[in-house]
Amino acid sequence: MEPDLEALYRGRASEWRKAVAPYARDAARSGFPSIAVLAALVGLSGYAAFLDDVPEGFPIVAVGTALMTPLLMWSPLRTFLRPADAVFLMPREHAMGRYMKLARRRGYAAGGALMLAAWLLYMPLYRQSGSPTDPLALVPVLLALKAASDAGAWRERRMAFAAARRWCYLLRAALTLAAVYALLAKPLLAALGFAVAAAVLQAAVCRLPAGHRFPWQRLFDEEARTRRRYERFFRSFADVPAEGDAPARRPYAAWAAGLIRHRRENTYLYLYALTAARSELGGMLIRLTAVGALAGAVAASSGALAGWAGAPVAWLFALAAGAQAGTVREAHRHAVWRHLYPLPEAERGRAAMRVAAAAHLVCAVPLGLAAALPAALAGRWLPAAAALAGCLALVPATALRLRRSLAREAAED
Amino acid sequence: MEPLVLVEDLSGGYSPRRPVLHGLSFKVMPGEMVGLIGLNGAGKSTTIRHLLGLMKPLSGTVRLGGVTLEEDAGQYRRSYAYVPETPLLFEELTVQEHLRLTAMAYGLEEPEYARRAERLLAEFRMTDKRSAFAAHLSKGMKQKVMIMNALLAAPPLYVIDEPFLGLDPLGVRSLLERLEEEKRSGSAILMSSHILSTLEAYCDRYLLLHDGRLIASGTLDELREAAGMPDAPLERLFFRFVAPEGDAHGA
Numbered sequence: 001m002e003p004d005l006e007a008l009y010r011g012r013a014s015e016w017r018k019a020v021a022p023y024a025r026d027a028a029r030s031g032f033p034s035i036a037v038l039a040a041l042v043g044l045s046g047y048a049a050f051l052d053d054v055p056e057g058f059p060i061v062a063v064g065t066a067l068m069t070p071l072l073m074w075s076p077l078r079t080f081l082r083p084a085d086a087v088f089l090m091p092r093e094h095a096m097g098r099y100m101k102l103a104r105r106r107g108y109a110a111g112g113a114l115m116l117a118a119w120l121l122y123m124p125l126y127r128q129s130g131s132p133t134d135p136l137a138l139v140p141v142l143l144a145l146k147a148a149s150d151a152g153a154w155r156e157r158r159m160a161f162a163a164a165r166r167w168c169y170l171l172r173a174a175l176t177l178a179a180v181y182a183l184l185a186k187p188l189l190a191a192l193g194f195a196v197a198a199a200v201l202q203a204a205v206c207r208l209p210a211g212h213r214f215p216w217q218r219l220f221d222e223e224a225r226t227r228r229r230y231e232r233f234f235r236s237f238a239d240v241p242a243e244g245d246a247p248a249r250r251p252y253a254a255w256a257a258g259l260i261r262h263r264r265e266n267t268y269l270y271l272y273a274l275t276a277a278r279s280e281l282g283g284m285l286i287r288l289t290a291v292g293a294l295a296g297a298v299a300a301s302s303g304a305l306a307g308w309a310g311a312p313v314a315w316l317f318a319l320a321a322g323a324q325a326g327t328v329r330e331a332h333r334h335a336v337w338r339h340l341y342p343l344p345e346a347e348r349g350r351a352a353m354r355v356a357a358a359a360h361l362v363c364a365v366p367l368g369l370a371a372a373l374p375a376a377l378a379g380r381w382l383p384a385a386a387a388l389a390g391c392l393a394l395v396p397a398t399a400l401r402l403r404r405s406l407a408r409e410a411a412e413d
Numbered sequence: 414m415e416p417l418v419l420v421e422d423l424s425g426g427y428s429p430r431r432p433v434l435h436g437l438s439f440k441v442m443p444g445e446m447v448g449l450i451g452l453n454g455a456g457k458s459t460t461i462r463h464l465l466g467l468m469k470p471l472s473g474t475v476r477l478g479g480v481t482l483e484e485d486a487g488q489y490r491r492s493y494a495y496v497p498e499t500p501l502l503f504e505e506l507t508v509q510e511h512l513r514l515t516a517m518a519y520g521l522e523e524p525e526y527a528r529r530a531e532r533l534l535a536e537f538r539m540t541d542k543r544s545a546f547a548a549h550l551s552k553g554m555k556q557k558v559m560i561m562n563a564l565l566a567a568p569p570l571y572v573i574d575e576p577f578l579g580l581d582p583l584g585v586r587s588l589l590e591r592l593e594e595e596k597r598s599g600s601a602i603l604m605s606s607h608i609l610s611t612l613e614a615y616c617d618r619y620l621l622l623h624d625g626r627l628i629a630s631g632t633l634d635e636l637r638e639a640a641g642m643p644d645a646p647l648e649r650l651f652f653r654f655v656a657p658e659g660d661a662h663g664a
Binding site for chain 1: 465466467487490491495497501503504505506510513514515516517518519520522523526546548
């Protein structure tokens with residue numbers, strides 16, 4: 001009996017929702033939504049104040065083009081396809097249109113909703129541009145443009161060669177940008193004519209490269225990437241079982257492993273250094289440092305609390321970076337290599353601690369400096385020194401704590 | 414001369430109530446290539462796991478290089494290199510970094526590591542893949558990395574489980590040539606495979622496992638004599654031992 005592919009898609013979507021529901025609850029309980037809502041409210045109030053007094057000559061159309069183009073280009077697609085489908089669904093390729101119709105409809109709804117939300121936010125600003133077109137009249141046009149862009153994105157997914165895909169993507173981006181600019185700045189009819197011509201040109205050109213009838217491998221890869229992104233997001237709030245992150249090369253961080261002396265006792269040091277640089281841990285530390293440095297700099301620049309606002313922000317992020325860096329000890333703890341290769345087991349804990357401390361230091365320095373420099377420039381030397389010194393002091397303190405944890409874990413092992 | 418592998422009366426398995434191996438005894442001498450053969454489920458992989466110390470014997474002993482794992486874990490681990498049926502690699506390390514990690518683990522000096530690594534990369538046609546992540550290699554290439562790791566360490570004993578799966582013909586030839594070379598230099602090789610014609614061409618002795626028991630062992634001539642089949646190839650001897658009534662060739 002042949003399975004109903006639409007029911008299969010709905011079933012998979014429902015299973016996915018059930019699987020992530022516990023992590024979504026953890027994320028909701030973490031306070032993240034409150035911070036996000038607060039940030040949105042602060043942003044909206046700032047935007048409202050800006051709308052009351054838009055500076056003369058503000059590039060409203062350029063801002064609108066820059067805002068709407070990526071949203072029109074973004075074409076999310078959840079297919080829930082897995083590599084095993086090469087065995088089970090590939091024989092039904094002729095009927096996959098029904099399966100994909102739901103996926104594409106859902107992707108259009110998500111992308112379209114986000115685009116409309118952005119358009120609603122932008123509309124009050126757009127009204128001040130003196131543009132000839134009513135912003136509400138542009139809503140159906142934008143929705144049609146979004147549908148055309150999604151069709152172009154699907155065509156790109158089907159392309160057999162990466163170079164052709166890249167060129168068609170660039171063409172789509174350029175034509176979308178031009179069409180959006182025309183819609184915002186020119187009379188509607190003329191702009192519409194241009195948008196239609198652009199869509200026809202895009203469709204005609206991108207029909208030429210060789211393509212797959214159904215891009216199985218591309219959809220498998222895309223779905224795996226999407227799952228990894230969700231996994232990374234939820235892992236910030238809960239312990240999510242990993243499906244295996246693809247390593248990132250990060251030569252700017254991995255070069256440090258090459259400096260480690262070629263000696264047997266450094267085997268684990270070498271392994272952990274590369275793991276910290278290339279695994280998701282490295283990505284997480286980079287993101288944490290970037291966000292922390294920005295938050296610290298903004299808080300310090302505000303001058304709040306007599307210039308002391310930046311230091312605690314920097315300390316908090318440095319503390320979090322230390323805790324994250326310490327998790328390197330979990331990597332390869334149960335690797336089979338430990339039983340097959342003569343790895344120097346006595347050095348494992350010390351190597352993990354050294355790598356964690358080095359990674360922590362690399363994060364703590366920019367975090368401390370980002371909070372210290374604005375305070376120092378404002379002549380507030382004490383908070384500046386405290387921000388930097390506090391971040392640096394956390395490094396040995398966290399390393400000592402990690403050493404105790406490692407000793408406890410070694411006893412358990 | 415002391416055997417590199419000495420297994421005495423080994424019984425083992427995943428549960429004490431249901432042993433998979435029953436009283437195995439065999440040895441592998443330096444400069445010897447021994448083929449471990451048997452049907453699926455005969456106990457080949459379980460035997461190898463016991464040799465590697467991944468499983469604890471229910472009874473009997475396993476000595477590698479003269480010591481048991483309990484007596485000297487360091488010497489025990491350094492005495493062999495293992496090539497598993499399924500490659501075990503770190504996804505975030507490149508081919509070259511795996512080689513360097515192995516060299517460090519075995520205490521190989523850096524100049525010697527560099528010399529051997531270059532030779533292996535060239536021999537296994539992996540020079541242009543040296544900077545590729547393990548995650549981005551094909552199954553055969555991953556297997557080549559495991560083989561190169563083993564050959565880089567140049568230990569006294571090689572334990573190799575189904576090495577030909579996924580390897581291209583040039584890779585198979587490079588591997589066999591290098592194993593011959595290692596054998597001549599005094600290393601011992603214990604190799605499990607279902608490719609009996611290849612084993613027949615390269616191995617000095619055979620261990621034939623069936624239902625967890627060693628039902629035959631010895632050189633090709635000794636197996637022929639035991640089976641009463643002079644001049645028979647290894648494949649026919651194998652059929653005779655494991656399924657006497659089903660020997661399709663009916664000798």
